[in-house]
Amino acid sequence: MKKDLHPTDYRLVVFMDEAANFSFLTKSAIATSETTKWEDGNEYPLVKVHISSASHPFFTGEEKIIDTEGRVDRFAARLKKAQAHKEMLAKKAATTKKTAKPAKKADSADEKVAEEAKK
Numbered sequence: 001m002k003k004d005l006h007p008t009d010y011r012l013v014v015f016m017d018e019a020a021n022f023s024f025l026t027k028s029a030i031a032t033s034e035t036t037k038w039e040d041g042n043e044y045p046l047v048k049v050h051i052s053s054a055s056h057p058f059f060t061g062e063e064k065i066i067d068t069e070g071r072v073d074r075f076a077a078r079l080k081k082a083q084a085h086k087e088m089l090a091k092k093a094a095t096t097k098k099t100a101k102p103a104k105k106a107d108s109a110d111e112k113v114a115e116e117a118k119k
Contacts, residue, residue: 007029011028013028013045034046
């Protein structure tokens with residue numbers, strides 16, 4: 001077995017789920033610079049997480065959108081812009097149909113050639 005493969009600096013650490021306002025205390029070797037005061041009055045290192053068992057739909061049984069980075073807002077803005085662009089193109093196409101010039105009539109020489117070909 002390899003030596004020094006696993007960390008040896010396990011200590012008590014508080015993990016805090018920011019979305020559900022839920023915290024738990026467990027042992028970990030994760031490095032962090034933040035600390036927090038726990039229920040027992042002691043101060044422990046703090047690790048903030050986006051999802052835990054308190055906020056994950058698999059454990060809660062309910063579906064909720066956790067948008068910590070604005071992905072939903074960016075998607076909604078792109079969708080709105082695309083719909084506006086589509087409407088603008090439709091209006092432009094409708095106005096060009098109304099103002100389109102009728103097709104040119106064939107020159108008299110072309111008509112004569114066509115009539116002779118029919119005979």
